[in-house]
Amino acid sequence: MTDTAPTAIPPTAQVTRADGRVEIAPGSPQPSGPYANADLLPVPVAKRTWTTYNFSALWVGMAHNTASWTLASGLIAVGMDWKQAVFTIALANLIVLVPMLLTGHAGPKYGIPFPVFARASFGVRGANLPAVVRALVACGWFGIQTWIGGEAIYFLAGKLIGDSWANASHIGGYAWTMWLSFAIFWVIQVAIIYRGMETIRRFENWAAPFVLVGAFVMLWWMSSKAGGVGPLFDQPSKLGWGGEFWKLFWPSLMGMIGFWSTLSLNIPDFTRYGKSQKAQTWGQALGLPTTMTLFAFLSVLVTSGSQAVYGQPVWDPVQLAAKTDNVVGLIYALVTVLVATLSVNIAANLVSPAFDFSNVAPRRISFRTGALITSVLAVLIFPWKLYSDPQGYIFTWLGLVGGLLGTVAGILVADYWILRRTRLALADLYRAGGRYWYAGGWNWRAVVAFVTGGVLAIGGADFHPLIDGRPIPALKSLADYGWAVGLGTSLVLYVALTLLTGRREESPETPETEETAESAETA
Numbered sequence: 331m332t333d334t335a336p337t338a339i340p341p342t343a344q345v346t347r348a349d350g351r352v353e354i355a356p357g358s359p360q361p362s363g364p365y366a367n368a369d370l371l372p373v374p375v376a377k378r379t380w381t382t383y384n385f386s387a388l389w390v391g392m393a394h395n396t397a398s399w400t401l402a403s404g405l406i407a408v409g410m411d412w413k414q415a416v417f418t419i420a421l422a423n424l425i426v427l428v429p430m431l432l433t434g435h436a437g438p439k440y441g442i443p444f445p446v447f448a449r450a451s452f453g454v455r456g457a458n459l460p461a462v463v464r465a466l467v468a469c470g471w472f473g474i475q476t477w478i479g480g481e482a483i484y485f486l487a488g489k490l491i492g493d494s495w496a497n498a499s500h501i502g503g504y505a506w507t508m509w510l511s512f513a514i515f516w517v518i519q520v521a522i523i524y525r526g527m528e529t530i531r532r533f534e535n536w537a538a539p540f541v542l543v544g545a546f547v548m549l550w551w552m553s554s555k556a557g558g559v560g561p562l563f564d565q566p567s568k569l570g571w572g573g574e575f576w577k578l579f580w581p582s583l584m585g586m587i588g589f590w591s592t593l594s595l596n597i598p599d600f601t602r603y604g605k606s607q608k609a610q611t612w613g614q615a616l617g618l619p620t621t622m623t624l625f626a627f628l629s630v631l632v633t634s635g636s637q638a639v640y641g642q643p644v645w646d647p648v649q650l651a652a653k654t655d656n657v658v659g660l661i662y663a664l665v666t667v668l669v670a671t672l673s674v675n676i677a678a679n680l681v682s683p684a685f686d687f688s689n690v691a692p693r694r695i696s697f698r699t700g701a702l703i704t705s706v707l708a709v710l711i712f713p714w715k716l717y718s719d720p721q722g723y724i725f726t727w728l729g730l731v732g733g734l735l736g737t738v739a740g741i742l743v744a745d746y747w748i749l750r751r752t753r754l755a756l757a758d759l760y761r762a763g764g765r766y767w768y769a770g771g772w773n774w775r776a777v778v779a780f781v782t783g784g785v786l787a788i789g790g791a792d793f794h795p796l797i798d799g800r801p802i803p804a805l806k807s808l809a810d811y812g813w814a815v816g817l818g819t820s821l822v823l824y825v826a827l828t829l830l831t832g833r834r835e836e837s838p839e840t841p842e843t844e845e846t847a848e849s850a851e852t853a
Contacts, residue, residue: 369696437600453771
């Protein structure tokens with residue numbers, strides 16, 4: 331008998347299942363080397379199990395949080411009435427859903443997280459640019475949410491312990507007990523993330539309905555204080571529907587889009603666990619715009635009620651809950667705030683930058699180490715300053731974030747959908763010298779599109795209270811449309827540069843080996 335050597339499976343081999351999901355071919359070695367680790371590798375099809383409910387619950391848990399509440403109530407605080415605020419937020423979430431679904435597509439199909447997905451357009455090394463930008467933004471968000479959670483602990487403990495806690499001596503403008511509360515909440519979150527993604531999925535499933543019930547309890551309490559729901563609807567707009575409203579509307583809309591612009595980039599970090607494209611598409615479509623609009627509706631009504639009851643709008647729900655004399659009601663309200671803040675902060679602001687930082691040095695930084703880096707940086711950005719003013723929170727912080735990240739979204743959508751038609755070579759995303767290596771691991775076209783779009787999007791913005799003035803006053807007219815300007819500019823410029831110059835830096839000798847699995851093999 332003649333011995334026949336087995337046919338070697340090339341390292342780039344990947345298999346496409348009958349439902350369109352792609353994975354490394356069985357028997358083929360997993361990607362390895364300096365650009366791969368266990369947390370960044372594609373999720374096998376058998377482990378992509380999240381359903382429509384899981385994605386919907388994820389969004390309910392993330393949308394129903396204190397920052398979302400302050401987002402809507404902050405619009406009341408700057409002069410809108412409830413109809414204007416709800417309209418602005420509903421429209422923003424319908425708009426941001428589009429890039430969310432487009433970038434989310436790569437998750438269930440290839441099982442890859444955002445920083446690996448970005449390698450296709452920015453290069454294996456160049457992906458660190460959008461990944462680190464996204465991670466630093468998440469650090470800011472994580473810090474803000476942790477401060478909110480610390481507030482809830484501070485007020486809750488103050489009601490239970492008494493004046494010795496609430497009126498403790500001040501350090502840096504805040505009671506030392508507030509700083510302690512901030513630290514306690516920080517530790518709780520780090521402990522949860524260390525238990526992994528499955529723990530996060532289970533936590534989101536039960537946290538979502540709990541928080542929604544808490545929001546309705548807040549509405550009932552405020553309507554009873556105001557003497558019915560009528561006063562909640564009767565608070566007039568300070569702006570009307572004329573020029574003053576529209577002058578405020580556009581930067582507000584971009585700020586609302588900016589709120590979820592981070593997730594519109596790194597949503598593959600979650601959709602990579604999706605059971606199908608249908609699960610992630612329906613889960614996000616049902617979970618994001620509907621729940622955000624409902625929560626906005628509840629928050630603006632409660633804030634309008636606080637204006638009727640207290641003479642001025644109280645836009646911070648923790649501060650509002652602290653005004654009740656009912657200890658049981660206060661405890662319930664603040665526990666709801668804690669659960670809501672944990673839900674969004676871990677899912678939206680700790681998971682993704684953990685992957686992003688891991689992408690910088692895969693051999694040295696694991697998912698857990700990346701989460702710890704995020705947690706430390708979140709303290710160093712002084713989140714209490716960002717959160718102290720609704721004007722700066724909505725128009726400066728969210729506006730700048732949205733403009734910059736919209737630029738990255740434009741490049742990702744252009745590369746994946748327009749130029750590649752959703753086809754990627756999995757193994758090449760993890761190796762030097764492959765088709766995504768470009769020039770030294772960087773795709774200069776993506777960098778040029780990112781810088782150009784970013785300058786146009788935020789160059790003319792008012793950075794107050796961070797700094798005085800506008801970096802490029804001539805771009806002031808674009809500042810109110812930062813997210814749209816960044817996304818549109820980078821998308822068009824990236825496509826144009828690629829078509830004009832070709833992809834000469836890609837490795838032509840690396841063929842894409844792809845096999846089609848029979849239906850019986852479908853996981």
